[in-house]
Amino acid sequence: MINNMLGQTVRIEAADPKHDGDKTTSKYALTVEDLNAWYGNLMVIQNISMGIGAQRITALIGPSGCGKSTFIRCLNRMHEVSEGGRVTGRVFMDGQDIYAPQVDPVSIRRRIGMVFQRASVFPTMSIFGNVASGISLARFWSRRRDLKDVVERSLRKAALWEEVKDKLDQPGASLSGGQQQRLCIARAIAIEPEIILMDEPCSALDPISTLRIEELMLELKKDYTVVIVTHNMQQAARVSAWTGFMLLGQLIEYAPTKEVFTVPKDKRTEDYITGRFG
């Protein structure tokens, strides 16, 4: 494992299957090394190492409670805000360990955005206000005029602009569930992160909304690195380039999606994707 603090390309030994990142790109947006995470005394992530390819969709699958949410919350330093949340290990982004002591977690979260399972629209804000919130709340003062472009661009990227352009001042909570989730995506995009983490973004949505979000993800990967947690295996197969299978806090298998779903190396992966458990 070479890690260059100057931010140069990080390579991972190909011998270890878990380290076997995406060979087609030499560039990882994130490189996770020996990551462990706890809630109080309960260890929920054990020794995970993986490279997350840039401008790809990486999917994490696994049964409920295996630690998928906890793991991706470790990637933007959100795990530590949970009660009892504790993390050890390293996560490199541009050669810099985001868990290094001098790193401000707030600055990491501005570079690595997150979309949650339940759309968490701010109910006191308008549609416009929601999209602009990441910018306006970080500044002392901002004028609507200065935010207009960002809001439009973000809503367009989130494929929501056409539906809301005439009612930007209505409350964000007045939208449908699927629209709210896209609003949350627009809000995450507005602060121009490099990576977007999505924790089961479709699990509360109907099939049509799910389809729209999936199309959106494929669109987003042109500009962003996307990590998505899903318990929907078809979804992982449809959108992702690489898939990781997690079980009981461990990363059991991590390989190109096609391989995971056609020739899984691990018996437990095979059992899971063929529906024998989970």
Added chain:
Amino acid sequence: MNELSGYFRRKQFSRLMLVLCGIATAVVILVLIFILGYTLVNGISYLSLDFITQPSKPVGEVGGGMRDDIYGTFILVGLASIIALPVGLMAGIFLAEFAGPKAASAIRFAADILAGVPSIIVGVFAYAILVRPMHTYSALSAGVALAIIMIPVVARTAEESLRLVPNSQREAALALGISRWRITLGVIVPGAVTGIVTGIMLAVARIAGETAPLIFTALGSAFGVQGLAEPIGALPLQIYRYALSPYSDWQQQAWAAAFLLIILVLGINISVRLVSSRRQK
């Protein structure tokens, strides 16, 4: 057969309890109507525009109003709010958003004790720390006394309202890379504003009618409102004084003032209902 009679007995018992609860509810409402009606009937002869626009008259002269005491009550409530709102709100925010569980429960306990301290003791306390050193009764000392009563109420209601804002809101804002303070002020407080405003209004309604602490601090004034370092009149004080006086004219004025005070407090309570029901829609 036995089963059936058991059913009837239970049914009868439930009917009896329903009637008792109905009577108890009626008593609550009747007491309110009785108090309102009684003060109105007794004070009606004095309720006029003069009563709220004229200053009081010296002993022996008939007539006069309570302009200065109404004004005084507003000043005292304002003074108390200026002191209590920042302190109470910040304490509530600290309790809900920043304090660790141990510190929070200790502070909450202290606030609840403070809220339970009899108001006359708060008055004596303000007397000891302000009136004695300043060698004068004053509006300021009364404002401080009322603020001490107000702070725990504001802090606790603010805390409870802030806690009602779901944690997912905090997480969503944190994930946008926003600092804790900006999240609190920009997302959490706006989400709790209805509850916070309700708490403030209830605290105001509570102190507007406080009498005991004012006896030791505001004293009352025959010369109108003069300044913060001077004695000042207030509606409850004037009710207390006039009601105990031997003059029937003053006694009637006390009734009129009582009616005014009830209307004031009732008005605040009704506005609270309006504010919170509007938000729920």
